[in-house]
Amino acid sequence: xxxxxxxxYLDLNNCLLVFDTLxxxxxxxxxxxxxxIMISPSSYRRAKTSGNKIGIQIVKELCQKFNYIIYDDKxxxxxxxxxxxxxxxxxxxxxxxxxxxxxILEQWLEKRYIIFPxxxxxxxxxxxxxxxxxxxxxxxxxxxxxxILDYQNFYSRELLEILEIIRVSFTNLSDNDLNDNYQNELSxxxxxxxxxxxxKYIYSLYFAKTAKEKFIENExxxxxxxxxxxxxxxxxxxxxxxxxxxxxxxxxxxxxxxKNYEFEYTAxxxxxxxxxxxxxxxxxxxxSLAKINKLSLTELVCYLLAAYKSNMKLYNDVLAxxxxxxxxxxxxxxxxxxxxxxNRKSDIELLTGINKNLLQIIKKNF
Numbered sequence: 342x343x344x345x346x347x348x349x350y351l352d353l354n355n356c357l358l359v360f361d362t363l364x365x366x367x368x369x370x371x372x373x374x375x376x377x378i379m380i381s382p383s384s385y386r387r388a389k390t391s392g393n394k395i396g397i398q399i400v401k402e403l404c405q406k407f408n409y410i411i412y413d414d415k416x417x418x419x420x421x422x423x424x425x426x427x428x429x430x431x432x433x434x435x436x437x438x439x440x441x442x443x444x445i446l447e448q449w450l451e452k453r454y455i456i457f458p459x460x461x462x463x464x465x466x467x468x469x470x471x472x473x474x475x476x477x478x479x480x481x482x483x484x485x486x487x488x489i490l491d492y493q494n495f496y497s498r499e500l501l502e503i504l505e506i507i508r509v510s511f512t513n514l515s516d517n518d519l520n521d522n523y524q525n526e527l528s529x530x531x532x533x534x535x536x537x538x539x540x541k542y543i544y545s546l547y548f549a550k551t552a553k554e555k556f557i558e559n560e561x562x563x564x565x566x567x568x569x570x571x572x573x574x575x576x577x578x579x580x581x582x583x584x585x586x587x588x589x590x591x592x593x594x595x596x597x598x599x600k601n602y603e604f605e606y607t608a609x610x611x612x613x614x615x616x617x618x619x620x621x622x623x624x625x626x627x628x629s630l631a632k633i634n635k636l637s638l639t640e641l642v643c644y645l646l647a648a649y650k651s652n653m654k655l656y657n658d659v660l661a662x663x664x665x666x667x668x669x670x671x672x673x674x675x676x677x678x679x680x681x682x683x684n685r686k687s688d689i690e691l692l693t694g695i696n697k698n699l700l701q702i703i704k705k706n707f
Contacts, residue, residue, distance in 0.1 A: 342432055342559050343525060345424040345499045347417050347459070353400045354392035356455050357385065358495040360403045366491075378406055400455070409455040416454065419445075424463055428503070431470045432527065434563045439467045458492035459500065465489060466503055469510050479511055486511055506531070519544050526555035530564065533571045542575045549575065566592065566605040573612035577698040582619045589613035607637075614643040615699050619706070623647040627655070638669050638694045642676055646707060649680055680707045 349355060361371075368374045372382040380399055388396025404411055423442055430437040446464045450457060465485050469478055479486075486507065496504060502525045509531045512518045519541070523529055529552035536545035549571045556564040569592050576585035593613060596606040610629070617625045626647035630640060641663055648656040664673050672692050679689055680703075689700060 342561075343428060343499060343502055345421060345428060345503075347421040347424070347497070349497055350417050350456060350459070351414055352392055353411065354388055354396040355495070356400045356404075357389045357396060359455060359458060359492060360400070360407070361389075361494065362491050363403075363407055378402070404455050409453045409457070412454045412456050416449070416456070420449075420456070420459065420463070424503075427463065427467055431466075432559075432564070433561055434567070436472070439471065443467060458489065458495050461485060462489050462496070462500060462503060462507075465507055469507060483511070502528075509535070514539055514541065523548075523551075526552040529555075530568060533568065537571055537574055537578070540578075542578050545571060545575050546579075563602070563605075566596065566602060566609075570605070570608050570612065573609065573616070574698065577612060577615050577619070578701075580619075582616050585612065585616040586620060586622075589616055611637065611639050611696065614640060615696060615702065618643055618646060618699070619702050621650070621706075623651045627651060638672060639696045639699055641666075641669060641673065642695060642699060642703075645673065645676060646680065646703065649707075676703070679703070 364371050364374055375382045375385055380402060384395050385399055387393070388399055401411060423445065427439065427442060429435070443464065446460050446467075449460050450464075454460065465482055468474070468482055468485075471478070489504065489507070493501070493504065505523060506525055506527045509518075509523070509528045512535075514532075514535055519532070519536070523532070529548040533545050533549035533552060536542070536548060549568050553565055553568045553572070556562075556568065569588060573585050573589055573592075576582065576588070589609060589612060592609045593606070596602050596609060614626050614629065617623070624647075626643050630636060630644045633640075636644065645656065645659055645663070648659045660673070660677060664670055664677075666673075672694065675689060675692060689703060692700070
């Protein structure tokens, strides 16, 4: 697992890399600008490469010019601790509130510390990983993301990994994006999900398996359960039902013994039911769902279809007991018309709330 070390930022000379960007935003001629404020361009360049007391003095002068303040070693230590606390909780999907961290970061930004690019990087990393983050999080923070990209040269190797994780959240999945050499498993985790949603299933499998290997190495089993959900979805989408059945069986068995993973269990069960439907294992579907009172729409449809293939009396009973569920009534009636009357005018692809892999199985097998 990534360990963030901010030791290099104890040397103020590194802040000249921040001023490279700030000056570039001010003028196209850096040397002329430096001369205009009585700073030797050659001294500036030497300080960036070798570091010296003159460089520290230049940093102080530029801070005054751009209205930023110098930080101390204590700030670096605090920032490093927050980085590692945040990364650990996100990596292991710990249920954590980041409010106190965001408040501290905002205070530091208001004070205008020259190390602001690192503070903003952490802020954005938190924002895109907030629990129940709204769908418009990325669009709302596009400007912050663009600003962070301007300071890439200032980031250490560890911070570039954080930037990589952020970048894949904002990427549009071009061929170049998918063929990059990603260093962090959280990057691969995000890419696996995004590729699946875009229908790029082979890429999704690759990124999911790459992430899973590292999660297992770090005993990050919660992430393993989540990445297995993506694998199950991809296997079903690609028609690799035997692979999906094997993985789903193992994950359900593992989750049955652990009561702290209710969401993961329910999500795994949904994918597994779709697999069983494709493999005509109708008895497993019926026995799995018969005693469950509250089912999702996808589960209800699986139950209805398995009953139809198993026993018409059971099918009629299931339909009678579920057709009056208000939010599902129209969908269940459409499915029933489709399979019993072969009403091909009923465009089931327009139905919402049903897993897309299930719809493909219905069209193929019913």
